Amino acid sequence: MLQQLLDYSVLPLILFGITAIQALGLQLILGGAGLLSLGHAAFYAVGGYSAAAFTVYAAPAIGLTQPFFVMLAALAVGALSAMIAGFLVAVPCLRLQGDYLAMATLGFAEILGTALKNIDAVGGTRGFSGIPKLSSLVWVFVVLGLVWLMIARLQKTGLGMAIQATRDDEIAARSLGINTYASKLSAFVVGSSIAGLAGALYVHALQFISPDEADFSRSVIIVLAVVIGGMTSLFGSVLGALILVAVPEILRFAPDAIREQRMIYFALIVIFVMLFSPKGLQSLLVKVLPRRGQSSGRSASAGGQA
Amino acid sequence: MNQPQTQQESEKVLLRAENLTIRFGGLVAVQSFSLSVPAGRIVGLIGPNGAGKTTVFNLVTGVYNPDEGKVYLGESELTGRGAHVISRAGVARTFQNIRLFSGLTVLENVVAAQSWQRRGTSLASLLGLPSVSSAEAELRRRASEILSFVGLSEFAGWESTSLPYGLQRKLEIARALMTQPKVLLLDEPAAGMNPTEKVELAALVREIAGRFGIGILLIEHDMKFVMNLCSQITVLDHGEVISVGSPAAVQKDPKVIEAYLGAETPDSGTAAEGGR
Numbered sequence: 001m002l003q004q005l006l007d008y009s010v011l012p013l014i015l016f017g018i019t020a021i022q023a024l025g026l027q028l029i030l031g032g033a034g035l036l037s038l039g040h041a042a043f044y045a046v047g048g049y050s051a052a053a054f055t056v057y058a059a060p061a062i063g064l065t066q067p068f069f070v071m072l073a074a075l076a077v078g079a080l081s082a083m084i085a086g087f088l089v090a091v092p093c094l095r096l097q098g099d100y101l102a103m104a105t106l107g108f109a110e111i112l113g114t115a116l117k118n119i120d121a122v123g124g125t126r127g128f129s130g131i132p133k134l135s136s137l138v139w140v141f142v143v144l145g146l147v148w149l150m151i152a153r154l155q156k157t158g159l160g161m162a163i164q165a166t167r168d169d170e171i172a173a174r175s176l177g178i179n180t181y182a183s184k185l186s187a188f189v190v191g192s193s194i195a196g197l198a199g200a201l202y203v204h205a206l207q208f209i210s211p212d213e214a215d216f217s218r219s220v221i222i223v224l225a226v227v228i229g230g231m232t233s234l235f236g237s238v239l240g241a242l243i244l245v246a247v248p249e250i251l252r253f254a255p256d257a258i259r260e261q262r263m264i265y266f267a268l269i270v271i272f273v274m275l276f277s278p279k280g281l282q283s284l285l286v287k288v289l290p291r292r293g294q295s296s297g298r299s300a301s302a303g304g305q306a
Numbered sequence: 307m308n309q310p311q312t313q314q315e316s317e318k319v320l321l322r323a324e325n326l327t328i329r330f331g332g333l334v335a336v337q338s339f340s341l342s343v344p345a346g347r348i349v350g351l352i353g354p355n356g357a358g359k360t361t362v363f364n365l366v367t368g369v370y371n372p373d374e375g376k377v378y379l380g381e382s383e384l385t386g387r388g389a390h391v392i393s394r395a396g397v398a399r400t401f402q403n404i405r406l407f408s409g410l411t412v413l414e415n416v417v418a419a420q421s422w423q424r425r426g427t428s429l430a431s432l433l434g435l436p437s438v439s440s441a442e443a444e445l446r447r448r449a450s451e452i453l454s455f456v457g458l459s460e461f462a463g464w465e466s467t468s469l470p471y472g473l474q475r476k477l478e479i480a481r482a483l484m485t486q487p488k489v490l491l492l493d494e495p496a497a498g499m500n501p502t503e504k505v506e507l508a509a510l511v512r513e514i515a516g517r518f519g520i521g522i523l524l525i526e527h528d529m530k531f532v533m534n535l536c537s538q539i540t541v542l543d544h545g546e547v548i549s550v551g552s553p554a555a556v557q558k559d560p561k562v563i564e565a566y567l568g569a570e571t572p573d574s575g576t577a578a579e580g581g582r
Contacts, residue, residue, distance in 0.1 A: 172405035174389035
């Protein structure tokens with residue numbers, strides 16, 4: 001019984017880890033730089049497809065067979081390809097302000113989905129299958145941990161400061177010598193490459209990816225995770241991912257009529273968060289949990305960003 | 307920098323604006339505006355509301371590009387360069403409507419002002435290399451020094467926007483100083499301050515000019531504040547310069563009196579205090 005439960009929980013946990021990595025990447029773009037990307041899943045799909053193509057076609061060709069190193073290389077391919085895609089989309093699109101960036105990234109996702117459906121080498125509409133199982137729960141959570149650490153650390157670097165300053169006030173940031181276009185571009189490109197990492201982990205865990213992964217609805221799920229959890233907090237993004245993966249899993253045991261309506265529940269959660277806790281559910285948690293060791297509240301709030 | 311007299315440059319003109327003109331549609335917001343700010347001097351820019359004072363700041367700092375005219379810092383021309391390039395050249399400013407980074411603490415607001423100088427170190431600091439972490443500690447130390455210079459040390463860990471209004475203005479000055487400017491543009495720094503705070507601010511501005519040799523261009527509606535601080539004043543009305551000179555001379559200029567009060571004689575010292 002316990003064994004069954006463990007076996008069952010592996011897949012949801014992997015999905016949670018991957019969604020959390022995606023959310024962390026978007027957190028950097030949305031919460032860090034204040035840019036609304038509605039095509040985050042597209043960069044995830046770019047990373048997933050490229051990593052899968054690498055493992056299936058390129059790795060055997062160059063004689064790389066040791067699973068650990070193939071997976072490591074696939075992660076690098078996924079991150080790099082998504083980074084390049086992010087760069088190509090961002091260079092023209094970041095000249096656009098506000099809603100237009102959201103539209104442009106949305107358009108990119110649609111184009112990518114259509115293109116993938118028409119490339120037979122990666123399965124076309126049937127999806128890309130037959131990918132070796134190289135990733136695991138351990139891989140997912142190790143990468144999740146590393147990504148989390150990296151972004152937390154990034155916030156304290158010069159680049160991270162420039163990104164946050166750009167988000168808070170572009171005119172003031174420029175007046176202090178910050179190249180706001182470069183800051184936004186960096187945030188977008190790094191965030192996209194993190195999505196690519198998630199894609200590479202996904203294809204090697206589920207051994208399958210379909211063009212639907214680039215779909216608008218997938219991008220919305222990631223935006224929801226970041227918004228529900230709390231845009232300004234890394235912990236919030238991971239919490240949001242947990243909620244978005246856990247709610248459908250829990251509803252699995254509910255009657256069909258209730259289960260089918262999961263988007264309605266997410267919508268209700270979003271409305272609740274917007275009304276009662278605009279900084280996301282993480283801020284509610286932080287309020288509820290006893291604040292220990294915070295007598296020096298001033299220095300604590302300085303480190304509180306992570 | 308190949309000239310030998312760099313040591314004696316403290317009296318030279320740092321910032322020079324020549325015949326700046328900008329039109330917004332049919333409106334000429336600023337017309338043929340010229341001004342110079344020498345190192346270590348405090349120059350005032352006054353005029354009734356809507357005269358174009360902040361537009362001049364925006365022209366000098368690259369927020370707007372002038373339709374005509376040029377801006378120089380020392381020998382190098384700044385006209386038409388991006389705002390961040392002009393800032394890196396040594397022109398810092400504060401804003402009339404305070405623009406702090408609300409997501410950052412007081413100390414981080416000051417540290418962020420140096421972020422562009424840390425280019426190329428981001429990867430190394432991501433990995434936490436020791437050389438970089440000592441550089442980061444140095445940066446924080448310098449930011450703390452500037453905070454204590456403007457009198458904000460005790461608020462270092464506060465959320466920047468939770469500061470009282472007057473202190474937010476001081477934080478903007480601290481942030482501008484962190485960029486190590488040659489020229490500092492202050493847009494109504496005393497607005498919203500009580501009389502005690504204004505006296506403190508005047509001392510601070512004087513010290514910035516005196517101790518660091520920074521040239522200061524000051525927009526302010528509080529006439530007492532301006533007249534006490536500035537060595538030279540330019541008066542702007544409807545986008546045009548109507549008077550230039552020492553505080554005493556400008557105060558007596560009939561054109562200035564007319565611009566502020568119609569044709570009557572001003573109650574000296576507080577002519578436009580009610581303006582804000």
